[in-house]
Amino acid sequence: MKNIYLIIILLLLNSKIIFSQDYYAYVAAESEDEVSLIKFDGVDGVELEKIPVGIWPAENEGPHGLTVDPNGKFWYLTLAHGNPYGTLFKFSTTTNKVVGKTLLGLFPASMQISETTGLLYCVNFNLHGDMKPSTVSVVDPETMTEIKQIQTGSMPHGSRISSDGLYHYSVAMMSDELFEIDAVSLKVTRVLKLSDNINLMNDKMDHSNMNHTKKTHTKVKPTWVIPHPSNNKLYVAANGSNEIIEVDVDSWKITEKFKTGKGPYNIEISPNGKLLVVTYKNDGSTAIWDIALKKELKVIKNKRNVSHGVAISSDSKYAFISVEGVGGEPGTVDIINLETLKLISSVNIGKQAGGIAFWKISH
């Protein structure tokens, strides 16, 4: 009997080891040309590995967007600057070595793989020069072939795919537009003007070849869009007007606007659909919203200025926030407990932490 008690005591003492979970995320350091692999054990985060990236070593190539494929075997990185086109790289999560690459458009940025089509959809931000319509690149990640460039608006930045994998949503920062792309037909199906709520197109029309974004409207400056995982709402970060704009997918209309802190930039919704986490870039803070209550629960000051990206663990417990910093400051990943709404750990990485993607939970 004594032995049984002893075993129970030992088990309890070691419960942290037995039941602990490690969380992993990849973060790009845009001005360091490297990607960091972050491990978080529920208490502390550490930088497990620095992965140098790029083609032209003496140039600052700006790793910007990051995503992990649904099966967790590969991660993908966009290099913003090229010669002049940016590049999409495919890395193995086992070795963190490059296994494939392909050229995209100018300044490829955010991206995601559809679990349904298996294709990767990446916006070409084209941050520089004249304001003109840019594109969304569609890539087959298996062969790393760019299949098509679909014309959208001026400076398309944030983008995410619907939970059924059939629609891609992106926002054009300098033309105040929300685009919906059919992930199978690879055509723009709907466009919603966000600054004056004019529906530019009906469901059937293909305006992909129309140069309808010549005039720039920068009132709203949408920088991110994300569909809710289980209902028919989209949430847009209106970086210029300091709002989160709620769009009803069915009616294709703006249904609500929520005032936010300064410069809402990236948004992520917890996989359980309850919380919306948004970076306030100009405030250097991150806000957590309750989607059902439509209420900002808490604003958390980040460790550095210039809050950038958000990734949320698949169990909806933690948010990983990339914070750029300024000048020679390192970039930082702030880890927020979404149950206690507290910043619980910060990890310094290379300069200008930007693109961030959650990889896995390891038991």
Add this chain to the structure above:
Amino acid sequence: MKIIKPIILLFIITFSFELYSQESNRIVSTIQDLVLDVDESFVASSVTMDDNDNEVSCNNMIYYSRNREALNVDNETGEITANLPGFYTVVAICIQEGGNRLRKDFSVKVNYPPVNEIKISLINNVLYTDSYIPLTFEVIYEKGFIRNDVKFNLTSSNDLISIDNLNNVKAITSGKSTLTAEFEGITSSIVLNIKKNPVSYIELKSNSDEARTGDVFQFKAVAYDKKNVVIGDAPIKFSFTGKSFDKSNTASGLIEKDGRFVGDVAGQYIITSNVGNISASKIVNVIDRNIKRKFKSIGVGTVNDKHTSDFWVFEGVDGRDYAVSGTWGADGTTYFWDVTNPSNMIRIDSIQVDARTVNDVKVSEDGKICVISREGASNRKNGIIIIDVTNPYDVSIISEYTQNLTGGVHNVFIYENHVYALSNGEKYYVINIDDPKNPKEIGKFELGKPGQSIHDVWIEDGIAYSSNWRNGVYLVDVGNGIANGSPSNPVAFANYNYASGAHHATFPYKSKSTGKFYTVLGDEIFPNGIDVKGQNVTAGFLHFVDFTDLDNPVEVARYELPGDGSHNYWIEGDVLYVAMYTGGVRVVDLSGDLMGDLYKQGREIGYILSGSENAYVPNSTMSWGAQLYKGHVFYSDWNSGIGSAKLEPIKPDKTKASIN
């Protein structure tokens, strides 16, 4: 019993589902073994098949081509259009309900159009016996496609000529012979009029019997017939053999078809000219160039907490000498130095801007304005910063200019109150700084090609030398007048590119000793990427392009340091000062005609390794750039900061070798 019934029922249902509801497992398409002609279209029809070979339609099929330019595929309809001949892959992906996907690759062949013509050309119409006949062949297809890489079936009408396995054709006997080339059933013929070699003897002369390595001999060969009459159009060829004076070395050199010869290694060389089997030879001696001089480090300006980038040395308005240096992958700092005493360079001021890399720095001709480039600004606006350096001990920012430069500025140049600033590695803008507080964009230059890219711009005499990677150098009139260009209307008037596509910098150079005009084009190559905190491997070399005839530039020489790659450089007085990254700062003699491999020719005068123990990366030379200024060679090193060095005076030349 109550529980058994449902179990049996469930088993039956499950078994039935397995038996009768087979899922599709493969794609079958009419694309299989598809062969198209150029410009032909084909609409694919595809289905999926289950295990029992039953057709299952696929509602969501995506098609794509792995080479969109050559073979265009409509992603939705599967319409395939052939644009270029070749073999291509079309991928079909069926997206099934539930997220399952099937995919299959299909090979598609696009035929070359029918051959229209085989074109045989003679490079030289003078054909003598015992000579190889200079021929070129082209297959010209319908729709204009041209190939010159096919293996023709060559035949001759008689045995006056011979044809070897590589299709080289040699004239054997005088007379007329018809050469016929056949490919894919199309033939073409040319009549070769072979004359008996009339050459009785050749007289071969050179401008010297002895010269240094790297010096160019000019050979002149004249062919005569039996009556001692000159045969002016004789197709004279030149060749050489050689033997090094150093028994363990190999003689090498280069001879051109105009009879110019250069020896790389000291030795005895036999130059031969021939017409058919009539030849003449001449022996020349090549001796060591013997130009080594002591090149000594004089002083350093250490930067050991970050990487250093480019630098510029200038005379200040107070008559003293100053330098400015940028930093790389750091905190946006630019340093200012008093280098009046090159052995004691003093850091006197600095400026920090919102950037991670200040890659380039330049100072105006009057020493009043400094312009620095920005990359990695936290607001991603980048652009340039204009700085007042009238008092380098207390510099101040005059203005920031970011319009159209948000993609990052990698290099800049100041010329006659205009800043030429690269934008996002695509183009450069011309910005007037008459009022440096209010810079104004007045012009831009870009190639206008898809994928256009640029790395550097350098201006002399109103000509901007634009270094455009794979598109090579463009000479652009920005005020010279040669092409009616101006800063607001840059006009390109000449171009040269080369195969590696690694062209990152240009320095224009007019030879004092020959009057020839060259552009010196530098590569930048890191074969293994870069290690920011360790040792690196670099590659690439300098290409010397004779631009004396602007319409016909000719690449004539290279400076390639084995194992080390080129970066930035400076040329003055027929001497090259080049930062060869891991190879340090090298000083190279460019005097005389330039031909062949300048490093092999022993033209290197001296070098220093710019790494130091007290560096950001200790003991790791990474020389970034070099500039000759008031007799000193200043340089920057990526790992250690800036430095100065000096060549010792020229020793008396005891070789007594000369070319008349």
